[in-house]
Amino acid sequence: MVLLVGALLFISNSIIQDASERLSQIQEEQIQPLAEINKLQAKVDQVRVIEIYLPLLKDYFALAAEVDRFNRAIIEFDSRLELFSQQYQQTYPSEIKRFQTGWERLQENLQAVSQAASLSDVDEAQRISTYESSPRFASLSKNLQSLAEKIEKGSKAAYFQGVDSLERKRKQFLSVSVISVVVGLLLLLYFARSLSKRIADLREAFQLIADGDMTRDLPIRGNDELTELAQAFGVMKEKVSSRELALKKSREVLEERVLQRTKALRESNLALTDEIAVRRKVEQDLLLLSKAVNQSPVSVIITDNKGRIQYVNRAFEINTGYSFQEVRDQNPRIFSSGTTPDSLYKQLWETIQAGDEWQGEICNRKKNGDLHWEYTHISPVKSDEKVITHFLAIKQDIDERKAQEEKIRYQAQYDALTDLPNRTLAMDRLTQVVHQARRDGNKAVLMFIDLDGFKHINDSLGHDVGDVLLVQAAQRLRRSVREVDTVARQGGDEFLVIMGGLNSREDVMPVLENLLKAFSVPFKISGNDLVVTPSIGLALYPDDGEDGQVLLRNADMAMYQAKDLGRNTYFFYNHLIHEHLSQRMELESYLRHAIDRDELSLAYQPILATDSDQLTGIEALLRWRNDALGDVTPDTFIPLAEQTGLIIEIGNWVLREACQQMADWHQQGFNDLYISLNLSPRQIQREDFHQTILDVLQSSGLDPSLLILEMTEGMLIRNPSDAKRMLSRLKGLGVQLAMDDFGTGYSSLSNLKNYPFDMLKIDRSFIFDIDDDPSDLALVGAAVSMGKGLGLITVAEGVEKVEQQKLLVEMGCDRVQGDLHSKPLKAAQMSQWLQRSR
């Protein structure tokens, strides 16, 4: 029977197992890859959709969110493809290879799109998406589709094969099952009837014994296992009934004893466990703390209440070089460097002995003698009775921070180029010197030194040469003063010298002579012999000021006075300079409101053809009349306007007024006249100046070719490359350019050649004596020839006599301007003059 059922189970199991394996095989080989391909296609479609969407976004935050989604989708697809490749590498090697190659290429494009989009370069993202990744995406999709079709064909064949095999197994199983069931049923019926009768008898006898009836005999029949069971049970019944009673009595006694002992043991066990736990916890805590303190990166010292060292940790030994044995029972004062004030130690001891904590920075000395900065925190350790028993000191190494602070302080106080104190430190030293002089009742002096000609050298030979010059100049200054004096760099080419302990102004003279002498020797730099001289302004404490700022201001003013005196000299401050400055400030104050108060006006002077006296143009000249100051000459207020920057506003006003006036005269029929006006260097330097000209020309309607802008040579020398660029831009507007005051400056031919000038105006100082002074005559003749040679129109300014004009005609000078024909006139007078000359 058992064999039969076993065979049946074995066959059925093998059929089911076979079917399961086949299903699993189909799942693994056919359905699973199809599902995976489908997921891959969906994922890569998602990547593509986001890629196309990215360049359409207009908002930076939306773009950031989508780039993140895009990157995650790429990573997800990459992971899926990686898994797919590992799983099906053996089955579809060529297809997998194609996918990987195609994906690598597409991934490069996608990463480029992501990069461009994250930089907000949506045009680049769109370009890559449209022209580069599009075909690669199509290729990858096509490959996925081809593999899916291939798998689909294979899966159909496998399916039908599997169905046939299962059908055959099913039939075999059915046949065996029917036979087995019939035989099994017959055998079961026989055994069941025989056994059930004997078991029922035994069960009845057992039940009686279980109910306590030990007198009843068991029914013993036959010769099999059931018979033996009945006999054995009978013997056991007898033994059980005799021992039962004895056992009952002894068990009662034993139970009582066990209960008593168990109770006593439990109590003592609990007490022991508690005590062990407490001790173990205390030991662990102490051990942990001891280790933590010893291994701490900060130094730890414990002293007794007399200050004797009782413990140091490992960090202390490393930091100081002392071992614990060397410092045991020593007082921490053995580390003292001698640089910390006693008052600090006093305060420290008072604090901690009062039971409070102390913290601060202390400079100590290591065993090897090196100084060592530590941030120290000292706490008293108290007993349960609140008595101080020990002191705990924790020290942190702050050497690096101190060094960094020192470095910052040095860089903030010293000039990197010359290594001299900078302005900040100089003012600090000046304050100290003034305090000292006040205490000692003597004098101090501040020198403000500016190097004459330095700017020209710096501009013409370059900053590198300028820097070397400054370094050498600083060295000469340093050598010229006393050891105790301070030499500092104020900035640019300006230096300060601070001297204290003087009894009178005469004490400064030897140093001043040294300074001037030191600069009498040319500087040799890059093969050039460069001459630079100092202009020195001096201010004395207490005569010229009581504090540093006042002394600095006054020395600065005195320096300018030294410059005015012809440079390479010195000048002591006096109150007259201050008055001069006050006048200048008053003038500046009035000048600031000159336009608003309508105090400025233009005067016009005609310019005529030299040979025919034909009017060709008019120069506009600026005039200022103030109620308080009266008529102020341009020589007085123009330099001030230049210095204060007001010249921009004033210059633009002149430009508007003059152009509008000339446009009005053109309307009145004086069509071909040009208007000429002077420019300031500051105007030319402005990047928007050509736009200003353009605006004025548009608003006035003036023909650009009839506007002549005059400028001096000095403007070109300051910054030649910028000047050339700006003049070219102006020239591009169609206006004409004139070099004014020719002859008073460098009179360089190269300046004329290198810039797009149309006109050359010869300064009035040469014309004045042209009929008396042969050298002036020769100079003007040369200027006219030079101008002609370069194709420029030449204009002589300041012509006052008929004789002068005759000479100019002979020289070939094109035009004249001056009192001979007309003084500068107001606009209305000029209109009348024009009418008369018509």
Next chain:
Amino acid sequence: MQKRLSLMSRVTTIVEENLRRIIAACFALGLCLSLGVSYAGEQADKALAAVDELIASGEVTPGSALNLVVKQGNIANFLGRDHELRTLWEERTGVYLDISIMPQTPSLGFIKATDDVDVAIARNREFADLDQQQLIVDLAPLARRFDLPLSEQKSEQYILPEIQAFVGEKQVAIPAGGDIAVLYLRKDLLEDLDNQVAYMRRFGEPLKLPESWREYQQHLEFFHRPEDKFYGSLEQRDKPSGWMFWMPRYASQSFPNQYLFDREMNPLINSKQGVAATKSYLAAIATSPPEILREDNSYTYTLPLFANGMGYATIITPAGAKVFNLQTSKVKGKFIAVPMPGTRINNQINRRTTLIYGNNIVIPSSSDKPELAFLYAMWLTDPDVSVKALSVTGGFSGPYRVRHFSDPQLRESYTPKVLDLVRDSIDQVIPAGTGLPGDEAYIGALNHNLYRAANGEISAEQAMGETAAAWQQITELYGREKQIRRWLKVIDRYPSVELAH
């Protein structure tokens, strides 16, 4: 050994006492946090249950759609990571979200023109105009009906609820984004030793975080290196946004506030304070990139420059930190958010900032499903759901609930420093715009004249003068008496924090 153990034992006692204090503090903090979050999730559950009831009662048809119009910059905060929130809502309720996009511009014109939108986004300063023109729904009846009131827990739950959701006493919006303006600087440049020395030499004062607008301008000039394509300022100067960067400068000029109007609704901007603020606003342009004045160069122009390491400073909402903190950002770990500069008054600093974009949810009056729209908005802004909404990469919305500042996920996303800074700046926030009906016209005139001044067409004085004149006309148009009553309520919402040393 015994002595040492005894000593250690006493040291242990000292340490233990301190530890005990710390543990007690942590426990208290934990208790507070656990109480704080106990509300989390309830709002969403309540809203969803109410949607179920609406469907059960037939008020809402299953499978119907809710029409949302969201600004492109904010859409990520409505969809969630990988559209997680949208899926969550649709699967749970069966109500579909039909979302369309609009640009980052004011919503007034759009809402006026639409008739089929259920949920829209509006800036704080637009609330008064939208309400006055009856373009949006009064939310109080809906809040009562569904027992989802904003007012009851507003002080604990929301930042600046009066500005974020109310016009006067009327609730017209549901807060969904807190856009407090924040100043971002390049920390690495500030800490550079060479820069510190050079700055000290040039200005005679240490290089430290700018406290005043003057110091800020000094920084901009110091770091401006256009020849290297590195710019001091990357503040926007486009025409529609000028007021956002002018307002903090202006409001800080007097203590406690330099108000826009006096109590009779006469403009106060045509004053030395207004001119000073405008000059500060204009001065930054000299340190900006040349294209900064192009009309359409919004933050989509300035922020990529900052993220690409091409500028020293910019001003934007807390969301800026999220994009500056991305792996692709060249300023990751190099930027710092600092308090908005202020004006030095009696040697103390008066700082003010404002809500600049402030995109919150409103329900257009034309919606035929206002109940569903309200429930959706309350679900989206639930404490738990809102964390998911805000923590997506990108997305313009900033933290708007108190608990957002302590949420670990959002602290990682926005950076802890920015969230702490924004939390600390709340009591310096002034109402957005004028807070009055006619705000579109008031701010429009201001923007117009600031833009002209920025282009050099008029001076700062003219800009303030012409704006003040235009404001007088607008006030007359809207009725001076009515505007005065409204303005006196707006004034109450201005901060009154004390000056900082």
